[in-house]
Amino acid sequence: xxxxxxxxxxxxxxxxxxxxxxxxxxxxxxxxxxxxxxxxxxxxxxxxxxxxxxxxxxxxxxxxxxxxxxxxxxxxxxxxxxxxxxxxxxxxxxxxxxxxxxxxxxxxxxxxxxxxxxxxxxxxxxxxxxxxxxxxxxxxxxxxxxxxxxxxxxxxxxxxxxxxxxxxxxxxxxxxxxxxxxxxxxxxxxxxxxxxxxxxxxxxxxxxxxxxxxxxxxxxxxxxxxxxxxxxxxxxxxxxxxxxxxxxxxxxxxxxxxxxxxxxxxxxxxxxxxxxxxxxxxxxxxxxxxxxxxxxxxxxxxxxxxxxxxxxxxxxxxxxxxxxxxxxxxxxxxxxxxxxxxxxxxxxxxxxxxxxxxxxxxxxxxxxxxxxxxxxxxxxxxxxxxxxxxxxxxx
Ligand code: ATP
Ligand code: MG
Numbered sequence: 001x002x003x004x005x006x007x008x009x010x011x012x013x014x015x016x017x018x019x020x021x022x023x024x025x026x027x028x029x030x031x032x033x034x035x036x037x038x039x040x041x042x043x044x045x046x047x048x049x050x051x052x053x054x055x056x057x058x059x060x061x062x063x064x065x066x067x068x069x070x071x072x073x074x075x076x077x078x079x080x081x082x083x084x085x086x087x088x089x090x091x092x093x094x095x096x097x098x099x100x101x102x103x104x105x106x107x108x109x110x111x112x113x114x115x116x117x118x119x120x121x122x123x124x125x126x127x128x129x130x131x132x133x134x135x136x137x138x139x140x141x142x143x144x145x146x147x148x149x150x151x152x153x154x155x156x157x158x159x160x161x162x163x164x165x166x167x168x169x170x171x172x173x174x175x176x177x178x179x180x181x182x183x184x185x186x187x188x189x190x191x192x193x194x195x196x197x198x199x200x201x202x203x204x205x206x207x208x209x210x211x212x213x214x215x216x217x218x219x220x221x222x223x224x225x226x227x228x229x230x231x232x233x234x235x236x237x238x239x240x241x242x243x244x245x246x247x248x249x250x251x252x253x254x255x256x257x258x259x260x261x262x263x264x265x266x267x268x269x270x271x272x273x274x275x276x277x278x279x280x281x282x283x284x285x286x287x288x289x290x291x292x293x294x295x296x297x298x299x300x301x302x303x304x305x306x307x308x309x310x311x312x313x314x315x316x317x318x319x320x321x322x323x324x325x326x327x328x329x330x331x332x333x334x335x336x337x338x339x340x341x342x343x344x345x346x347x348x349x350x351x352x353x354x355x356x357x358x359x360x361x362x363x364x365x366x367x368x369x370x371x372x373x374x375x376x377x378x379x380x381x382x383x384x385x386x387x388x389x390x391x392x393x394x395x
Contacts, residue, residue, distance in 0.1 A: 009051040027177035035067035073177035078166040091135040109146035181205035185285035193291025200319035223345035270311035298357040
């Protein structure tokens with residue numbers, strides 16, 4: 001294409017999926033088109049194990065990279081130059097490419113790396129690198145070769161249709177394209193962990209819907225806005241997100257009135273799971289997702305998780321179960337949710353925190369306490385008052 005910029009997108013894991021390959025590739029391309037649809041003149045197509053993007057000349061590189069590097073399934077992306085697969089043409093383009101780097105980046109040393117996917121091309125990869133290197137040295141007098149620690153590498157990828165020349169790979173998250181692995185309902189608090197859990201599952205191709213529990217008026221409107229802000233950040237990765245908001249206060253009040261104090265947290269957690277399950281079944285979500293992490297707090301000991309898990313039949317995914325807290329924090333920072341998560345608004349779990357929560361609860365005892373409550377009616381009532389918002393990716 002004349003007057004356009006080219007990007008090549010690599011997608012390793014998707015390519016490994018055997019029979020499903022065409023489906024995964026189609027979904028990947030669909031997602032890339034979606035994140036770039038706000039720009040005019042975008043072309044995205046699959047080409048022999050790569051996705052090739054063409055944009056208008058005047059579209060900033062950073063805009064394309066920012067969007068595409070958040071598409072799950074993408075391993076890496078490179079701005080590239082396309083030339084005819086002909087050694088003269090490649091040499092000339094490589095020289096132009098290096099000239100530009102000398103001017104804009106003050107590059108002094110380089111190394112050529114070549115790969116030949118088209119085995120009909122008459123020159124083997126090491127020879128391509130050698131010949132192009134020699135041509136660059138001849139035409140760019142200020143440059144010298146440094147094979148160990150060059151200022152810049154220049155990659156030459158010779159393919160059947162044409163050759164790509166590029167200078168660097170911007171790595172992305174990998175994973176699988178969104179929508180290739182069903183839909184999950186994340187229990188989304190305003191904390192650090194659950195947004196990361198949602199991200200992790202979306203990275204495996206799962207569409208995300210969310211439920212948030214609050215105890216209004218004990219929890220504030222601002223706390224709910226914070227959860228929506230987290231949802232908004234997640235849309236960059238997960239696409240549009242529906243968040244259901246459920247008031248747990250009437251249930252919490254009943255629990256406090258009728259059940260032992262040291263069991264309140266776990267009883268509330270079982271209600272969250274049960275309500276989550278009902279919403280999941282109504283909305284086509286196949287699984288629940290939480291940010292639970294073994295041993296992090298009293299309600300996340302092994303015994304407590306057994307009790308929580310027993311409340312529902314659907315699989316409960318806990319992608320952070322074995323992470324160290326520092327790793328979760330790092331991940332939250334990488335994906336951009338951390339700063340919002342640490343804003344100090346109250347959570348419904350902290351509103352009625354028992355002084356000494358049970359850390360080794362017995363399922364029988366907890367279920368007995370649950371029996372003091374008319375839990376089916378409480379759940380139905382909470383669901384009847386649920387509110388839902390849909391958050392769209394920002395353009
Ligand atoms: P997070 O950082 O995600 O809030 P946490 O370390 O504070 O987690 P808990 O408060 O015990 O841990 O919550 C464990 C999980 O239960 C959360 O990761 C989330 O999935 C779910 N959860 C907790 N509170 C809420 C809430 N108010 N609304 C929706 N889900 C919640
Ligand atoms: Mg929390």
